[in-house]
Amino acid sequence: MNDITAPSVTDGETPDAPEPAAADAASPSAAEEPAAEAAVASAADPEADEEEARPAETAEERLKRLEEEGDIAADYLEELLDIADMDGDIDIDVDGDRASVEIRGSDQLSRLNKPSGELMDALQELARLAVQTRTGERSRLMLDIGGFRAEHRTSLEELAAGAIAKVAESGESVPLRPMNPFERKVVHDVVKREGLRSESEGDGKGRHVVIYPS
Numbered sequence: 435m436n437d438i439t440a441p442s443v444t445d446g447e448t449p450d451a452p453e454p455a456a457a458d459a460a461s462p463s464a465a466e467e468p469a470a471e472a473a474v475a476s477a478a479d480p481e482a483d484e485e486e487a488r489p490a491e492t493a494e495e496r497l498k499r500l501e502e503e504g505d506i507a508a509d510y511l512e513e514l515l516d517i518a519d520m521d522g523d524i525d526i527d528v529d530g531d532r533a534s535v536e537i538r539g540s541d542q543l544s545r546l547n548k549p550s551g552e553l554m555d556a557l558q559e560l561a562r563l564a565v566q567t568r569t570g571e572r573s574r575l576m577l578d579i580g581g582f583r584a585e586h587r588t589s590l591e592e593l594a595a596g597a598i599a600k601v602a603e604s605g606e607s608v609p610l611r612p613m614n615p616f617e618r619k620v621v622h623d624v625v626k627r628e629g630l631r632s633e634s635e636g637d638g639k640g641r642h643v644v645i646y647p648s
Contacts, residue, residue, distance in 0.1 A: 501526070503533035503575050506568050507561040511537060511577075514557075529576065535561065536578040544580035551586065554579045555614075576616065587620050594624035597645050601630060607646045612636065618643050 491499070504526035515522050515537075522540030526533070537543060537557075547553040558577035565573035578584060597608045610621065618634055621643045625632040631646045 496531075497528060500528045500531075500533040502569070503565045503573050504528070504535055506565045507533065507535050507573075507575055507577070510561055510564040511535065511557065514560075515540070531574070533565075533573065533575040534578070535575060536581075538580060540580065544582070547579045547582055551579075551582055554582055583616070586617075590617055590620040591624050594621045594645075595628075597621075598625065598628050598630060601645050601647055605647055607644050609635075609644045610642050612640050612642045621645075 508524045508526050511524055520540055520542055522537045522543060525536045525538060527536075528534060543553065554577055557579075558575070561577055562573040562575050565571075565575060576583070593610070597610060601608050613621070618641070622632050622634075625643075625645055630648045632643050633646070634641055635644050636642050
């Protein structure tokens with residue numbers, strides 16, 4: 435069986451980036467180092483972004499927590515854009531069980547982010563670190579730049595649909611290329627919607643989705 439491939443938004447290592455002078459969110463003090471180390475570990479480990487157990491909370495508490503994450507990340511990213519002398523508007527939302535932040539109206543950032551979305555992933559990890567430094571809890575916040583992630587979701591759904599068709603035709607399981615947690619979740623959702631079964635297999639950056647016949 436051949437792996438089906440498509441352009442990927444990677445979980446690449448976070449490159450050096452300027453740190454906001456006023457908000458030291460990405461430069462935690464010695465007392466905050468354990469939290470920072472945990473966030474750095476999650477950035478290096480794609481599996482660290484999977485769903486994790488949380489103490490029971492009401493819908494209102496959850497919404498408040500996610501809105502707070504979005505506000506912290508937006509403040510950090512706004513100051514980062516100011517330091518880099520870049521334009522851009524920031525939208526904050528809640529998408530399911532995650533805070534969602536999008537940088538819009540920044541043509542320069544959008545160009546730098548293409549073709550693989552590595553800049554977006556790097557800024558996302560810095561924003562998550564900023565949130566964790568303030569709250570003491572690891573964030574699963576999602577960042578988008580100029581609709582890049584939304585467009586990538588569409589291509590992933592098309593990839594999943596093609597793999598599902600191959601499974602239906604051959605009656606055999608089909609493995610996909612290694613994917614980050616966001617990409618795997620999109621594929622799992624499509625497979626579930628179509629009534630088939632899928633599982634994530636492999637470790638670290640080699641973790642991938644395998645689609646099985648129903």
